[in-house]
Amino acid sequence: MNVLVTGGAGYIGSHVVNVLKKEAGFTPIVYDNFSTGHPEAVADDVQLVEGDIRDIEFTRHVMAQFEIDAVIHFAASSLVGESMSDPAKYYVNNVEGSLHLLQAMKQSGVDYIVFSSTAAVYGEPEKTPICEDFATQPTNVYGRTKLVIEGMLKDYAMAYGMRYVALRYFNAAGASLTADIGEDHHPETHLIPLILKTAQGVRDRVSIFGTDYPTPDGTCLRDYIHVEDLATAHVLALKHLVGGGESRVYNLGSEAGFSVREIIETAKRVTGVDFAVTEEARRSGDPAVLVASSEKIRKELGWQPQHSTVEEIIKTAWKWHQNHPHGYNG
DSSP: OEEEEETSSSSHHHHHHHHHHHHTTTTTEEEOOOOOOOOGGGGSSSEEEEOTTTTTTHHHHHHHHOOOOOEEEOOOOHHHHHHHHHHHHHIIIIIIIIHHHHHHHHTOOOOEEEEEOOGGGSSSSSSBOOTTHHHHHHHHEEEEEHHHHHHHHHHHHHHHEEEEEEESEEEEEEOTSSSSSSOSSSSSSOHHHHHHHHHSSSSSSSSESSSSSSSSSSSSSOOEHHHHHHHHHHHEEEEHHHHTTEEEEEOOOOOOOOOHHHHEEEEEEEOOOOOOOEOOOOTTOOOOOOOHHHHHHHHHHHHOOOOSHHHHHHHHHHHHHEEEOEETTO
């Protein structure tokens, strides 16, 4: 089965490609415009096509050329702050891009899609852990675009017989167990790589925004899943569809959550570096706790995270950053 992985040169996409390579019967084809992805993240033995999902004709050509059977869809803009200051970019890249991808799939007779959604579709829920049946009230444009795409998937499934799995998750973290691929964003906004860049001396300090939250140590609790475990979930979702399974929406979560201070202290222990930490005021709109339940996907697809302890997440990420102090460029 030939699987088109849109955004397959990105952080999560490249890890999914590696898992697909090891699975009997699946051949990944990476489709990326390299706006944020890295060609270096794609192994030499994987077919790599430069292109944009907004180009229906070319996407359809690629699907025909490589006889595509299914799609795993990561291609999107994903910076929350940028989505608020430049919503047009997000509606064009995420919503229009996904619509054009679905059109190309429909015209090519490709009926299976696994979609990288986000737990940001829930907004700020009244309680945690978050379950799939909670109200979807995103508080930023990024989350709104992903929710619109989920709606499109549902409509295409009803009207045209496509089947999909949408995976909602918060924070992918860590790096491949072999440390050959990892997290390299420009600009970097994610907590763990920011912490590790501080440990490396690339940054001079890391900030904690808010220490007076109603949590065990006063800092925000967030959901972190090792990127290898996320990758496994995407492949399980694809197998579910190929095996005749119905369309589904699943959360991927730790169900416990890790505090900002816990992440920082673990990073100090793993790296052996006592880097500078400053405490700042709360940021507007930062909820105290955002943690998702993954009970549904564990029960229905048998997903079991293997690497999502704070220790292993940071150890693998640190090894990647040591080997790539300036990302893929050095």
